[in-house]
Amino acid sequence: MKKKKTTIKDIANVLNISAAAVSKALHDDTRISDKTKKAVKQVAENLNYQPNHLASALRSGKSKLVGVIVPRTNSNFFSSVLQNIEEVLNKKGYNIIITQSNESYKKECDNIDTLLFTQVDGIIASMANETVDLSYYEKVKSKGIPLILFDRGENDLNVDYIGINDYESSHSIVEHLVNNGCKRIAHIGGYKRTRIFNNRIRGYIDALKKYNLPLDTELLTESGLTIKDGREMMQQLLNLKERPDAVYVAGDYAALGALQVLNENNIKIPEEIALVGFGNEPFTDMVTPRITSVKQHSEEIGKQAALAFLKYNKDEVVHQTLNKIILNAELIVRDSSNKKALLN
Amino acid sequence: MKKKKTTIKDIANVLNISAAAVSKALHDDTRISDKTKKAVKQVAENLNYQPNHLASALRSGKSKLVGVIVPRTNSNFFSSVLQNIEEVLNKKGYNIIITQSNESYKKECDNIDTLLFTQVDGIIASMANETVDLSYYEKVKSKGIPLILFDRGENDLNVDYIGINDYESSHSIVEHLVNNGCKRIAHIGGYKRTRIFNNRIRGYIDALKKYNLPLDTELLTESGLTIKDGREMMQQLLNLKERPDAVYVAGDYAALGALQVLNENNIKIPEEIALVGFGNEPFTDMVTPRITSVKQHSEEIGKQAALAFLKYNKDEVVHQTLNKIILNAELIVRDSSNKKALLN
C-alpha cells in the first residue's frame, strides 16, 4: 500500500546495468557512454525518479543546504537580504533554510543547533540584539562550518562580515541636520554592545564634536529600537526642559514610534523637531511626513554574503579569517528633515 | 587534518558494546539497562556527540522537517503565521524550512521541488497570486506527503485548509460603511481566481444588494493588490465622473497605495471618501489617518496549520480530504472610515 519511491536501483534493473552506472550517468561522468546516459535519463524521467537528497548528502558529506539566521523576517531589509542570498545560492545548487531569532539569544542558539543538526554546509547570520556571548558561534566555527555574518556582526569571531559604513553614515546624518540649521541633535540609539549601533553612536558623537555642538548625555539613549522603544525615548526627550531640535534614530521602526509621538503632540516636523531614521524601510516613504533615512543596499549585502560562503564550498578544510566587506550606505533625504526645502 | 565527527560507533568502542546498543540507549529503549544508558549518555556528552540527522532520516524515512511556502515573508501576517507554525512544530521535534514564492508560480514550483528534494515530511503553503495550475500541488499529494494550505487555498485539492470567513468579513465591512452613511462603495479587489478574493468580492456584491446600493462595474476592480496596484486603482476611481464615497480594498498594502493617492489629492478621509483595508498590517495603525482593517488572527492560523499537519505524522499511509477550519476575522474600526466619530 505504501508508495515506494523510484530509486537508482529501479532504473538499473530496467536497463540491466549496475546502480553505480546509473549514478554516474545521471552525473554525466565521462566514463559513461552517451548512449547509456540517454537511456538512463529517459528511464529516470519515465519512472519519475527524484534523487534522494538524504542518501547523497550522507554519502558525500555535503548537504547542499545553507542555514540563514535573521532577527526577524518581517522587515524589508532582512526579507530583501534573504531573497538575494537565495537567488545567488540557488544558482549554485544550494538551498537555504531560513530561521528567525526574534532578537532572542536563546532562540538564536536553538536555531544554530537546528541548523547544525540538519547538517547545513554553512551558516549566514545576523545576530540578535541580545547576543553578547559568542560561544555558540565559536561552536559553529570549531566544526569547520563556514560562518558568514552580515549587518549585526562581531569582529572577535574572525569570520567574513558584510555590512555598511555605519560610522560614516551616522556622521553624514548629523552633517545633514547641521546643514539644515539644527543645533541640538538627539540620538535614539541601539545598544552600544552591538557593533553597528556602537559605530553609529561614535559617528554621532564625533560629528557633534566636529561642529562644536553640545554633547549632552540626556540627548543620547540606548534601546532595542522597537516602535515602542522609539515612542518611549521620544517621550523622554520631549520631557526635557531643553528639547532637541532634531532627533536621529538608529532604526526606522523606532523612528516611526518617535514620529507618532511627535504627531500626537502636534509638534511640527521638521520645523520644531527634525527627524531621521535608519534603514530606509518602505514605510518611511509612506507616513506623514515622509522620514529621511539611510539605504543599506540590502540586495548587495545578500549577494555578497552568499558569495562569501561560496568561496569555501570547495575547501576540504575551512580556515576563516576576519574579512570585512563594507558597502557605502546612502542618505535618502525626505520631508521629515528637509528644512531647507521649506525656505524656498 | 579534517575534523572527524563523533559517531555512535565511537561511543560503542569506548564502552566495548555494539553500535546498536548505543543507538537504543540514546533512544531510551526498554531493553537496555539503566547502567548502560547512563554510561552511553555520559560518553556521548564527553565526546560531544551530535546525532547525524541525515543518517537517521535516511534510515527511518522521516526527516522531521516541514516545508513552508509563503508568497513573501515581509508582511506581518505571513511572518506571524510562520512564527506560530514554528513554535508548535518545534515542540514536537520538527524543524521548518521557510521558502518564498514572491507571488510567482514558477518560483512556487521551484520551492516545491526544493522541499520534496529535501525530503520534508509535510508542506504547509499559502499560494502565490499567479497560481492557477494545481498540478504541482497534486504532485505533492500523490507522493503521500501531507499538504496543508492556509489563507490562499483551493478547495479542489481536497486537503486541509485554514482560513478566515472572507465572505462574511467582506459583508460586514460594507455594512459598517453603510452604517457610516456611505452610499457609493467601491471595491479594489484581488484576482477573482483566488478563492479568498473571490469570496470577498461575493461578500461585497451581496451586501450591496442587501442594502439596495448600486452595483456599478466601474466600482469593482481586480489586481495583485500591491501598493502600486492600490495607487493605480484609486486613481482610476478618482477619474470617474461619479466618484465613490467609500473604497474597500481587499489588502492593506493596496489600501496604503490608495491612501497615498487620496492624500496627494487632498481628499478628506473619511469625510469625502472613507477607506477600509484588509489584513490589519501594523502600518494601518501608523499612517495618517489610521486605516480601518480586518484582523485575520494570524497566530491562530499558524497554530492550526501546524496542528493539522501533526494529525498525519503517525500515519503510515496519508489519506487527506477537504477539511476546512474557518476562523472569524475581526473588523478593527479606525479613523479612515469612522464618520460617526466625527459627528460627536
Added chain:
DNA sequence: TACATTTGCTTAAACGTTTAAGCAAATATA
C-alpha cells in the same frame, strides 16, 4: 603484431543510523 591506453562498465564498500531477529543469561512460574 605486440603492447599501451582508453572506454565503459561492474563490484563492493562506505556514509551513520535504525531495527528485525536472535541468543545467552537471569529471573519468574508451576
Added chain:
DNA sequence: TATATTTGCTTAAACGTTTAAGCAAATGTA
C-alpha cells in the same frame, strides 16, 4: 526442578546514494 519468560545485549541488514578499485573489450601506437 523443569520450563517459560524477561532482560540485555549482539549481529547483520537496510536506507539510497557515491566512489575507489578493478576488469574486459575496444581502440590507439609503434
